[in-house]
Amino acid sequence: MSNALPDRATMTVTEAAEVLGVHRDAAYDAVHRGDIPSFRVGRAIRIPTAKLAALLGLAPPPHP
Numbered sequence: 001m002s003n004a005l006p007d008r009a010t011m012t013v014t015e016a017a018e019v020l021g022v023h024r025d026a027a028y029d030a031v032h033r034g035d036i037p038s039f040r041v042g043r044a045i046r047i048p049t050a051k052l053a054a055l056l057g058l059a060p061p062p063h064p
Contacts, residue, residue: 005053010046
């Protein structure tokens with residue numbers, strides 16, 4: 001996978017780690033600290049793509 005933002009509304013923590021260029025464990029730590037915006041769907045953690053893009057100063061990908 002590339003480090004480009006996915007064209008979906010949310011991404012996994014692993015995908016966010018790849019976008020950020022950090023290890024998956026570091027991304028989970030940042031989620032738990034509140035440094036990366038996230039929410040839970042059951043046991044799954046999802047990262048809103050638009051919020052991560054805004055945090056990075058990027059334009060969010062267009063929605064289909």
